Amino acid sequence: MLDIRNLHVAIGDKPILKGIDLQVKPGEVHAIMGPNGSGKSTLAQVLAGREGYHITAGEIRYEQQDLLKLAPEIRAREGLFLAFQYPVEIPGVTNIYLLKAALNARRKHLGLPELDAIDFLQLVKDKLKLVNMDEAFLYRPVNEGFSGGEKKRNEILQMILLEPKLALLDETDSGLDIDALKTVSEGVNTMRDPARSILLITHYQRLLDYIKPDVVHVLAQGKIIHSGGPDLARTLEDRGYGWLDTDQEVAV
Amino acid sequence: MTRSHTETAQAWLSGFQAEFTRKETDLAWLGALRNQARATFQKQGLPTTRTESWKYTSLAPLLDTEYHLAQTEEEAAAQPYVPSTEGFRIVLVNGHFAPGLSRLPQTEEWGLMSLYEASRLTPGRLEDHLLHPNLESGFSSLNEAFWEDGVFLYLNPAAQVKEPVWIICVNVAHQASISHPRLAISLGRHSRLALIEYHVGQGPYLSNIRSTIHLDENAHLDYLRLQCEHPLAHHIADIEFTQRAGATLQSHSFTLGGALSRISLSTCLSDAKASCRLFGLMLGQNHQHQDEHTHIRHAAAHTHSEEHYRSIQDDASHGIFCGRIKVEAGALQCTAKQTSHNLLLSPSAEATTLPQLEILNDDITCSHGATVGQLDETALFYLISRGLDPDEARALLKQAFAKTILDSIPNPALKDKISRLIQEKLGQPLRQGGAHVFFHD
Numbered sequence: 091m092l093d094i095r096n097l098h099v100a101i102g103d104k105p106i107l108k109g110i111d112l113q114v115k116p117g118e119v120h121a122i123m124g125p126n127g128s129g130k131s132t133l134a135q136v137l138a139g140r141e142g143y144h145i146t147a148g149e150i151r152y153e154q155q156d157l158l159k160l161a162p163e164i165r166a167r168e169g170l171f172l173a174f175q176y177p178v179e180i181p182g183v184t185n186i187y188l189l190k191a192a193l194n195a196r197r198k199h200l201g202l203p204e205l206d207a208i209d210f211l212q213l214v215k216d217k218l219k220l221v222n223m224d225e226a227f228l229y230r231p232v233n234e235g236f237s238g239g240e241k242k243r244n245e246i247l248q249m250i251l252l253e254p255k256l257a258l259l260d261e262t263d264s265g266l267d268i269d270a271l272k273t274v275s276e277g278v279n280t281m282r283d284p285a286r287s288i289l290l291i292t293h294y295q296r297l298l299d300y301i302k303p304d305v306v307h308v309l310a311q312g313k314i315i316h317s318g319g320p321d322l323a324r325t326l327e328d329r330g331y332g333w334l335d336t337d338q339e340v341a342v
Numbered sequence: 343m344t345r346s347h348t349e350t351a352q353a354w355l356s357g358f359q360a361e362f363t364r365k366e367t368d369l370a371w372l373g374a375l376r377n378q379a380r381a382t383f384q385k386q387g388l389p390t391t392r393t394e395s396w397k398y399t400s401l402a403p404l405l406d407t408e409y410h411l412a413q414t415e416e417e418a419a420a421q422p423y424v425p426s427t428e429g430f431r432i433v434l435v436n437g438h439f440a441p442g443l444s445r446l447p448q449t450e451e452w453g454l455m456s457l458y459e460a461s462r463l464t465p466g467r468l469e470d471h472l473l474h475p476n477l478e479s480g481f482s483s484l485n486e487a488f489w490e491d492g493v494f495l496y497l498n499p500a501a502q503v504k505e506p507v508w509i510i511c512v513n514v515a516h517q518a519s520i521s522h523p524r525l526a527i528s529l530g531r532h533s534r535l536a537l538i539e540y541h542v543g544q545g546p547y548l549s550n551i552r553s554t555i556h557l558d559e560n561a562h563l564d565y566l567r568l569q570c571e572h573p574l575a576h577h578i579a580d581i582e583f584t585q586r587a588g589a590t591l592q593s594h595s596f597t598l599g600g601a602l603s604r605i606s607l608s609t610c611l612s613d614a615k616a617s618c619r620l621f622g623l624m625l626g627q628n629h630q631h632q633d634e635h636t637h638i639r640h641a642a643a644h645t646h647s648e649e650h651y652r653s654i655q656d657d658a659s660h661g662i663f664c665g666r667i668k669v670e671a672g673a674l675q676c677t678a679k680q681t682s683h684n685l686l687l688s689p690s691a692e693a694t695t696l697p698q699l700e701i702l703n704d705d706i707t708c709s710h711g712a713t714v715g716q717l718d719e720t721a722l723f724y725l726i727s728r729g730l731d732p733d734e735a736r737a738l739l740k741q742a743f744a745k746t747i748l749d750s751i752p753n754p755a756l757k758d759k760i761s762r763l764i765q766e767k768l769g770q771p772l773r774q775g776g777a778h779v780f781f782h783d
Contacts, residue, residue, distance in 0.1 A: 138727050166729035178724040182742025188728060195729035231742075248728065
């Protein structure tokens with residue numbers, strides 16, 4: 091599904107990622123943990139295709155394609171989805187417009203017929219229930235005036251609707267109360283599928299109480315310094331990141 | 343070689359005087375008004391950029407042009423530019439009344455007629471309206487001196503006009519020509535009207551419009567103007583409202599067309615509880631120059647104003663908004679709110695925004711805010727990361743920027759049509775011939 095080799099990324103002259111290697115197979119859920127400033131969000135942004143990052147070395151293959159050669163909108167239509175850490179408010183564009191445009195862009199790309207307004211509404215109403223959102227959300231401007239929890243649920247709604255092959259969740263748990271965290275986690279868990287991969291980027295272990303990852307990686311100073319099973323998250327919670335020698339080579 | 347303002351003014355004045363055919367020999371007061379306006383123009387000349395309110399609009403593109411007074415045109419030639427509208431309307435072609443294209447009411451309650459007709463039918467009423475003109479600039483004076491025709495619209499007290507009334511100004515120019523539509527509108531006490539003014543045409547004309555609109559006590563007007571002039575045309579408008587006690591005005595100004603557009607819109611809230619809400623949207627492309635000056639004068643206590651103007655400038659266009667608000671010393675407990683937001687889509691586009699607040703007492707609530715910015719890159723990436731085409735995402739954000747203004751249009755059918763028109767203009771290069779296609783069902 092996703093194969094990252096020796097990825098080096100800089101912002102301006104400043105190196106942020108310094109040789110990331112990461113392989114995610116179909117059906118797997120990976121968690122990337124790490125202290126602030128370790129490069130977690132940079133990795134998410136680079137995968138989604140945000141401008142302003144310089145790939146100085148390495149490559150990323152997604153479904154046997156060179157991901158870095160694909161425009162961001164093509165990546166999305168090919169099934170890559172990023173749930174933003176800070177979902178953007180867009181006054182003047184309604185949520186339903188964005189959802190429908192996004193889904194139909196993906197369907198068109200896949201050679202499927204676009205959904206008309208009636209079919210789309212039926213579909214989205216079903217999905218709304220999964221994230222415990224009211225229909226009124228559809229007609230509000232994208233994220234405008236949403237609470238932190240509503241914004242994150244809206245990201246999950248988009249993800250469920252678009253049915254991505256690879257879902258990247260960038261700190262989706264940050265700023266959530268326990269109820270919202272449960273709703274979001276349930277939403278993510280309904281997405282678990284042998285043909286779908288999920289990459290959770292998180293600062294805290296608590297999300298992983300609800301979404302059980304197959305592999306946990308520790309990202310620090312632009313490198314993956316440690317990888318392990320789901321128990322690694324618990325160890326990190328108890329002992330912090332200090333016990334890991336950040337100069338040590340990756341042990342997979 | 344560019345002529346000076348003075349030389350041009352002289353050339354225009356003597357040329358127009360020779361060409362002008364309308365002689366109201368039997369209406370002494372009207373003849374006197376015209377003579378007075380000519381004399382005022384002699385003194386004023388054409389505005390230069392040394393005049394504060396014309397600082398950002400140079401008339402250089404007009405100075406060398408030998409304008410002729412616009413002549414009557416076959417109605418058939420103007421027909422394609424006239425939108426299909428419901429209800430009553432009056433059409434001026436090259437500033438002349440076009441009876442075959444107009445639909446005038448037959449009612450005691452209110453009247454809609456050509457200005458020339460009004461000078462025959464109700465000279466007294468017209469005289470009341472036209473006397474004591476406030477000739478702000480040389481263009482106002484030229485209009486007053488040389489209008490061939492125009493519109494007289496009046497509502498008797500308590501008259502309620504159900505359907506919107508359209509005033510359609512079409513210019514069909516085969517040579518550089520100038521028309522001077524003169525609109526005189528008067529709403530009686532407790533009357534109510536929705537008025538739509540539409541400007542369109544073909545060729546290198548200059549449309550020099552002057553409107554005086556009086557709202558008597560507790561009258562309500564929904565005013566909407568749509569400037570869709572031809573790309574070679576110039577549009578100069580001077581719109582002057584007066585509002586008596588409790589009168590409410592809602593105004594929407596959409597400026598889309600023309601090479602050079604200069605609109606001056608003023609209102610005087612002369613008595614308590616008069617209020618206005620002014621909205622504006624300018625869309626500039628290519629080398630378009632769009633200048634809108636508003637002036638709200640709070641002359642009495644408990645008067646209220648709200649003003650929201652937005653401008654989207656692309657290519658090498660320039661949009662100017664100057665919003666002047668004056669609160670007189672005795673005008674206590676007024677509220678005045680103004681916003682001006684500007685979106686620049688190209689490095690060569692320009693936006694100038696000038697809030698000018700002159701407040702002569704302390705007992706008021708006043709706020710203003712102005713921004714100039716570009717498309718939000720984060721929002722753009724968010725949309726693209728959902729699979730939207732970058733061009734579509736850009737168009738969507740531009741439309742979203744315009745939406746606040748569009749959403750405030752009270753008439754749903756009109757809101758829908760204008761929204762589509764704006765959508766089209768934001769998605770595609772400037773169309774020739776204006777917006778009439780959108781109003782043909």
